[in-house]
Amino acid sequence: MKGFSLATIGAVALVAVAPFVTHSLVLTPLWQPSSAIAQNATKSQIQLRLEAEKKLVQQDSQGKQTVTWQALQGKVVVQPGDVLRYTVTGGNNGDKAVKNLTINQPIPQGMVYVLKSATVNDKQGAKITYSIDGGRSFVEEPTIKVTLANGKQETRPAPATAYTHIRWKFGSSVAAKETVKGTYQVQVR
Numbered sequence: 453m454k455g456f457s458l459a460t461i462g463a464v465a466l467v468a469v470a471p472f473v474t475h476s477l478v479l480t481p482l483w484q485p486s487s488a489i490a491q492n493a494t495k496s497q498i499q500l501r502l503e504a505e506k507k508l509v510q511q512d513s514q515g516k517q518t519v520t521w522q523a524l525q526g527k528v529v530v531q532p533g534d535v536l537r538y539t540v541t542g543g544n545n546g547d548k549a550v551k552n553l554t555i556n557q558p559i560p561q562g563m564v565y566v567l568k569s570a571t572v573n574d575k576q577g578a579k580i581t582y583s584i585d586g587g588r589s590f591v592e593e594p595t596i597k598v599t600l601a602n603g604k605q606e607t608r609p610a611p612a613t614a615y616t617h618i619r620w621k622f623g624s625s626v627a628a629k630e631t632v633k634g635t636y637q638v639q640v641r
Contacts, residue, residue, distance in 0.1 A: 497545040498553070507535040507637075534640045535566065540620070541633045549625040555634065556587060557618045563638035565615035570636040577623025580634070584614040 505521035506528070512518065521537055530536065540557055544550050559565050565582075572578040581590035594610035620634040 498550060499543040499545050500555070501539075501541040501543075502557075503539045503541075505537045505539070506530060507537065530640050532640050535637055536563070536640070537569075537635055537637045539633060539635045541631060542622070542626070543631040544626045544628055547628050549627050551625045553622040553626045553632065555620045555622075557620075557634075557636070558587065559615055559617060559638060562641050564612050564641060565618070566637035566639055567612050570618050571634065572620055572622075573633045575622050575626075575632050577621075578632070579621045581619045581621070582610075582615055583617035583619070584610045585616065587617040590617070590619045 504524040506524055508520045508522050510518050510520070524530075524536070538557070540555055542553065542555055544553075570580045570582075572580055579592075581592055582594050583590050584594040584596070594614065595607045596610045596614060597605050598608050599605050618634070618636050620632070622632045626632055
């Protein structure tokens with residue numbers, strides 16, 4: 453099996469603090485050497501952090517499986533089939549609320565989104581949407597049209613391989629000093 457090292461293609465944890473110009477925040481995949489783009493018209497400070505963990509499944513002497521998550525730090529090798537969990541944290545370090553905070557996260561290349569794995573902390577009005585068109589549009593439940601053998605078209609849920617981005621919208625505003633968080637899982641191809 454062919455593995456690759458996350459350390460050779462980028463940092464495992466990404467932290468960015470920046471003055472902002474628009475309401476949308478974008479965290480880039482871990483293995484691209486660029487930093488996060490974090491912008492907001494109120495010139496508040498949003499601190500973004502992206503962390504990755506690898507799923508470990510172990511079986512005890514009675515045959516019961518337990519799942520733990522190992523933080524990925526330093527030089528890490530992952531193999532096809534490994535499941536990773538990403539946690540995106542945004543902290544409003546400013547003195548004013550940030551209105552309409554949105555964080556977009558591309559599904560990293562070489563990975564497939566694990567369906568229904570995205571979560572968001574209990575922020576009132578928080579919403580998760582997905583893109584299957586490279587981040588141009590987002591919906592709660594992406595669908596595709598499939599042509600059946602008889603020539604008819606049918607709309608079906610999009611397969612995991614079609615997902616390209618996840619978007620978290622954190623309600624109408626994020627208060628000063630408040631932290632919001634979203635998670636999602638991917639599987640290494």
